[in-house]
Amino acid sequence: MRSASLLLALAIALPTHAQQATTTIPQSALDQVPALRVRALADRTGWNVVESLTTEVGPRLAGSEADARAVEWAKAKFKALGYDKVWTEPVTFPKWVRRSEHADVLGVHAQPLVITALGNSPGGTVEGEVVRFPDLAALDAAPEGSLAGKIAFVDYQMQRYRDGHDYGVGGGGGIRGKGPSAAIRKGAIGFLMRSAGTDTSRAPHTGMTSFEDGLKPIPSAALSTIDAAQLARLVALDPHTRVRLALDCGIEGDYTSQNVIGEITGHGPRKDEVVVMGGHLDSWDPGTGAIDDAAGVGLSMAAGALLKPLHPQRTIRVIAFANEERGLFGGKAYAAAHANEIARHQIVSESDFGAGHIYSFNTNAPDSAKPAVDQIAVALKPLGIDVIDGEGGPESDVGPISRLGATWASLSHDGTNYFDYHHNAEDTLDKIDPKDLAQNVAAYAVFAWLAAQADGGFGSAPKAAGDAGD
Template identity: 65%
Template structure:
């Protein structure tokens, strides 16, 4: 999962004045609003979302992109869409480099020998390094280190992420994971350790993808559990610390997975689609419940509930279980590339990829002519405890590549206060999901998707180039 910087998100919401000046205002009919109210209450009492995420996490478990389990997840999703009554189900291929984790070990050597609990960062090479560690308080301190000062040493970045509802500090924690190894290599380091990009205090490490800049030779890179990072800091206060780290992991050719897509066909504008979804892959330590089994399940459930109506919505509801989000938005990028010519046929898109906490805020990128329709959706969401925040939000991760080409987006903000206690860890398991909170999410996505599909007019999707959000 990644976050969208606010300024970029806002830039996506700015309409072209000349393009929209003559647009007729978008509105949602009263009959659709009445149906949405019924759907909302039905969804709150329905357990389809829970049943779907229970099935995925129990029958498939961890789903590292390119693994055998990933292939089984694709088959699972295809069958689940059909079982839930989607009238059109298909797959679209997504090819990417394949990374594998086999084993990982680390320990303190010398006067105070003891094991450390670590996990390799996705994209790390394998290898064994044994060297003194040098601690840095944050990424800026590492980047400011003198050239050559880490020659023959292991860099250790000890930044503690801060928890909040929006998860805003992930921009710092995520940057330490993605940019830190390259910064360490430039200073001469032979290995890289970081305090996990998390907010828990459990002895479980947080993985996640890292990158190595072109021209650099990658080095073994791993994250420490937060208690182990604290332990290292205390040991360093007593004197130099030497660590041995052995990682067995690395890239192994290419793999092909699939975006799995299910549709509820619209009654009068079937070629126009409202897109919702989550990503099907997960990291390999837990069972991918909050990241992102919940997103897949709740959007499948929303489509299913809309599909049970006696009259189909005006536009098609399309639910996408995206491939390999975790290692670089591969599924989202593939979808945007394949459907680039059909931006205008995409009414609006939204992705759930921030756990299963209750949704507390809503907005869209709609231009002025569709703002009243956004407010109508917000009013239908208000009984769920969701506030309209007209100046906030952005596209979800896998939606962002298409939003960069002009797709209108919806933002349904989940409470992530404890999300980074679990994110990319062995603790990401089904028991962490609150069924009632999940049902609230299902209700919100059901209302949003149905009303967007029933709107008289659009939400601003049009071909245009916008700087893509950065991971």
């Protein structure tokens, strides 16, 4: 029998790559892919699910009566699609309600403006002179107190990009999130912004905002892009243009919704490991939440159902997350509930960027899983999907568990037109191309199937204390 010191010496002497198992996908699994692609591209399940959710439930504002109906709808749909196990997990959050919203230009150029309250805005009526800023940086640079008694108006026009990056920190989404607090710090009594959208329409885009601790929230709303341009012209014509902003909305206690989870049970020794797909069940209230995010729910439900007859080795877990829109509450609740099961989550993915053609695949899996990742990439190539370095990342609701150490996969949609309809009344079923949605289903089905059959893992492991935010 070898001594402990000899065994330790031998272990240290072994090269690192020899100690770390390499992950590959068996040929038997790869052989199933062509037929799976064909079935998925011809299958109508994804479309039928999206049509059902947007028609039978419609808008699904978190905390509303429709939220509860959406939960029951999801439970029933999972069961109807043949999922082996269906359950819910509670998600509690502050309930925000919208009742009415109005804005008017006052004085000699009096006229109404088309607006929508930003999520989390308080109600109230304010009236004041409008001060226009071209972007958030200009608002941040305004002198302290310079907006006392006035309404801040950030007039930033988002630009189109396939990856939607102008929605980020300095773009439309960043302005919506940080603009109201910046305005309060300068003394403003109200906040208006050009909608975070790339359209030219009178359909304003809503979305979540927040207020920094210690600041008293002010009524905050988004103008349609057309009305923002109109207000900019009026301010240029008369720098003392005044607006009345009247919102009836606000927080009304707490509400408990549910993450709805369906599983296709795995077969064999790896059945306790899960491959995760999903989308978020809630939506904003102006439209019917088709691209955001009935599409994500529908394509993941359909992909999972397609895999059941193939008897995947790992369990396929599909999650319809609660209340993503108002602060990732569903994703955070799921991560907290499963924080002790990170290693079981072989790889996690979510679709929350519309239903455009998926053009890129990526993952943060370690080098040991690169052979399997390369095999998945080859299998996705006939669907028009490439691996693009630097593209993608964990989508919204799988972000929290990925920060705890779960490996993510990203299948990136073409978002060139996504922000024409994002969070506005035009987010409806007709904005989805059935052929693109079928390609989405095929991509997720192929990815999940091969991930479920892989020999070896994708690197999911709990992060060390202090690393979870990385």
